[in-house]
Amino acid sequence: MISLKRRDILRSGVAAAAFVSSIGRSWAQDRKSVRIGYAISKTGPNAGGAGITTLPNYLLWAKEVQDAGGLELPDGSRLPLEVVEYDDRSSAEEVVRAVERLANEDKVDFILAPWGTGFNLAAAPLFDRYGFPQLAVSAVTDKAPQFVQRWKKSFWMLGGGHDYAKALATIIAEASKAGTLNGKVAMVSVADGFGIDLVTAARPAFQAAALEIVYDKTYPIGTSDFTPMINEAKASGADSFVAFSYPPDTFALTQQSQIADFNPKLLYLGVGTSFPVYSKNNGANATGILSLGGVDPTSEANADYRTRHEAATGIAPDYWASVITYASLQMLQEAIRRKGLDREAVAAEIASGSFETVLGETKLEDNQLRKIWWVGQWQNGKFVGVAPGDHAGASPLILPRQAWQKA
Amino acid sequence: MTSRLLCQITGFLTIIIALTALPFFVGPYTITLMIGMLGYVALAIAWAMFSGPTRYVSLATVAFFGIGAYACAVFNESLPYPLLLLVAGLIGLAVALVVGLATLRLAGVYFVIFTFGLAELVRQLVTWFEVNITGTLGRYIFLPVTPEGIYWQLLALSAFAFAISWLIGRSRLGLALKVIGEDEVVAAHCGIAIARIKLALFALSAVIMTLVGAIQAPRWTYVEPSIAFNPTISFLTLIMALLGGANRLMGPIMGAVPLFLLFEWLSANFPNHYSIILGLVFITIVFVLPNGVLDFVEKGLTHRITAAAKPAEVQK
CATH class of the missing domain: 3.40.50.2300 (Response regulator)
Incomplete structure (x- = not known):
């Protein structure tokens, strides 16, 4: 399954010394795998939200990519995923440090977004500085248009x-x-x-x-x-x-x-x-x-996604941001298939390309997902x-709602 | 004695200069690491400055840290940067004076509980204010401060805090504090102005904590009460100062540096067991090293020396 090589190596004793002296990790460069990293709140007050909306989808996606033989590249070859996961412990300073660590120490190819508006904003300057596309799903913000100006590779997918x-x-x-x-x-x-x-x-x-x-x-x-x-x-x-x-x-x-x-x-x-x-x-x-x-x-893709989510993670996804989180990963995956591991090109593709995801045909407008x-x-x-009622697949609203039924 | 003092000062300055030059030789991750570490070094020194000699265990660290972070968030658009820090420091000072006047008569466990409550109180007040007066909760900080800039500021602040502790330790004030820590009644009878001295130290330590928050906040871009007033900061500061030995000049540094590195190593390598291991570390520190590492080492050495000396005495 998901290999956590670096961690295993570090565990074997010399870790403290290795950590302080930050030894060169040249094995990251030999391209036998694609490194995907993320920091997520596994403990602390944010763990509840992250554990429902974000983390299960990251795990599901990684498992599916792995089962398919790896991430497909433009030449048709596949590279297995290597996932580096950190717990940000619901602390903003920890998110910042974990993202720095992923970018500089683990030298990952792509970083998945953290959970929550605040943490996505804390991480955004770093994603920007190191040129990582940031697919921020669990962030509800009215300021997305300004953020897009500030951080060109940031994508905001849950509206304001x-x-x-x-x-x-x-x-x-x-x-x-x-x-x-x-x-x-x-x-x-x-x-x-x-x-x-x-x-x-x-x-x-x-x-x-x-x-x-x-x-x-x-x-x-x-x-x-x-x-x-x-x-x-x-x-x-x-x-x-x-x-x-x-x-x-x-x-x-x-x-x-x-x-x-x-x-x-x-x-x-x-x-x-x-x-x-x-x-x-x-x-x-x-x-x-x-x-x-x-x-x-009525969407079959969505129904299928829900079944797979439940089978892989043991819990059913929520009906709001879960499916969008998964769709964001599909976009990333497809953009890599089209453009390879060049982060610049992948970000440009995510911004301008059109993708077939569990949400159906998905296209960003000004780096934001608006059709939700x-x-x-x-x-x-x-x-x-x-x-919105004119959104494809909209169900008619039923009003007034029925009175409570007493059991 | 004076030559020894000269040596110490030269050593201190050499270390500071070496650390100042560090960003030119290391990568961005090391800078990030150093920022986190220096933040805790400054907090631990500030904490020990007041709590070490007086033995008032304070859990209010994050109250002041958070005030600093929030002040930075509130004024970052309206004030130029140096003034921003000054204002943040003044707010911290004002809060510390009010709080100190009201509570420094409390002692022992009451003080601990109060300070823990203070952090929550400040957080709720900020929330109330934002909800009812301004109608926003999250605030954005867009300041053009580089990580190196934050590093240097924290380095300067840590050096300042260290120098102040050193000066206090050598002054009459330090002696007065020690007496207060030993026995307040005795101190009062010696003519020491207990309340004033405690208040001054509490305020000084609070201002340093406030500044740490204000300097670090721009790294988060976005601040809301749950981010700024994270109680873990209080506990980590406390345990760092205790590990090193809160009564010694070098104590907080000797505690903050290894513990910070340990935490970082744990969270990088055991992200799923971090909290469990952290708890075990806390328990170990309290049981094995109740007076801190420095004390432990010193006692161990004296013990060994006396043990080595004893047979000789017997022969005599």
């Missing part, structure tokens, strides 16, 4: 807070115009990166869509009792409830809304809604709930993409 907020505002506004909803929104958000990003984008977006925000509350990270918020939202007269929440909050909100018999016609929850376990836990009650992300339920699902909805046990 404004994209998600605007798509949601459009959905609520259209349903309100049609008379399905009353145009009033109750909104809660977690006081942390994701929640703040989304809620600061949502406030102007909802106002621009002529929606009335009747309740807007921020709660600290780690909150477990949402009953007061749910009751206030219930009393606010809004029939759309939006929560920009983290996974534990998402699960708690779902449970406590059922207990409080809170049945907004539109229910939008944050991170965690698109986890397969969400549907498993909530069964039919998940139906109709909206969140970020989604997939095209901004809003998804649980329908028939699948989290399907509903917005």
Whole structure:
């Protein structure tokens, strides 16, 4: 499988000395393999997210490439992968050092992106300085257009807070115009990166869509009792409830809304809604709930990807960034097949080329992936993409959502 | 004695000059490594400066480190660079004075708990401020500082911190601190202004920690509270200073350098077992070397000398 040669050699005793004196590692140059490196949060607060969205896809991809006999090059030959993996321990300084180590010590050919907006930004100047293309998937940022100017080989593939907020505002506004909803929104958000990003984008977006925000509350990270918020939202007269929440909050909100018999016609929850376990836990009650992300339920490539993901890693992928992470690796692989191991050429190919991935035909615009699902909805046990509605494979939005079914 | 002092100063300056020239001879990875190492050297010296003699175990390191990093993130667009560091240092100083005045009367375990809470408190305050006042959480730092530049600044800061510790150790202030560490009641009866001295040292050490954060932050490009206020930094600093011996001038350096290299080696070679090994290292240090490496070595030597001398005495 994946060979970790360097590590084995170093383990054999002389490592401390070798490490301090940084002995030349000339064997990296003899081209018997392609070295792929990455630093990912395997421990610390970011390990949860990285362990769902990013790491399983890196492992799956590496395994598949290896099983196929290696990475294909323009001349048709194949080179096996050699993977160098580091744990950044959820520390920004550690990400920086690990990327430096990958570039200078391990002399890897390509570096896969770390998990999270902050860490992708911490790593971006280094990717840029050493000329590595950076396919940043798990980074939601509105500043991608500026970053692309600054770091020409950086690619941003998960959109920004404004994209998600605007798509949601459009959905609520259209349903309100049609008379399905009353145009009033109750909104809660977690006081942390994701929640703040989304809620600061949502406030102007909802106002621009002529929606009335009747309740807007921020709660600290780690909150477990949402009953007061749910009751206030219930009393606010809004029939759309939006929560920009983290996974534990998402699960708690779902449970406590059922207990409080809170049945907004539109229910939008944050991170965690698109986890397969969400549907498993909530069964039919998940139906109709909206969140970020989604997939095209008719896509065979996607269904096949989900099966392989589960078989190889033992867990099902989430319905938001997982599939995009995998698609980013397919793009890298295909770009290498077309252009070889020249990082400059590979980056140019990723920027301008068109790729057949699990997302279907994939092409970046200004180094960003823009054709992704901004809003998804649980329908028939699948989290399907509903917005943008003109996106190929979009499912029709179902509103109002059914009331909670008591078990 | 004076010739010995001259020797020491010459040695110190030679090392500093050699380290200053280092970036011209080594690759970027070594610079990165040195940045991390010097960051911890400066933190450990600063920590030992206050906690060593007074024996007040502080876990507030990351509170000040984070304040520095955040100050850098907040003002990086509006202030020129040297002024940025000055402002960051002043903010650290102000916080340290307020906190110090309020808490340096606490002692023992209460102080430890308080300082641990302080880091979380500062982090929550920053979060609250960003959520309710500015409406953003992540902040970007785009400063044209090169890794070499950061390295030199940290080197200068470490050298400064070391020189200050050395001066304090030789001054009346150092003596006063030792008395406070031994017995506060005695110190008070000797006419030592306990509160003022503790406060001054706490503030000085806090300013150095703040500056480490402010100097290192541009390497991350992006700062948010969970990145800036990572509690691991407090624990690592503490264990480094303890390993070397917090009561000795060279202690923090002797602790920070080998431990940092060990951590780096562990994370490069045992990425999946890092935390377990780290925990074992902590336990080992506390059990085997409770007074630090330097003390251990010194005692070992004296022991051997006395052991060697004894038979001779018997013969007499």
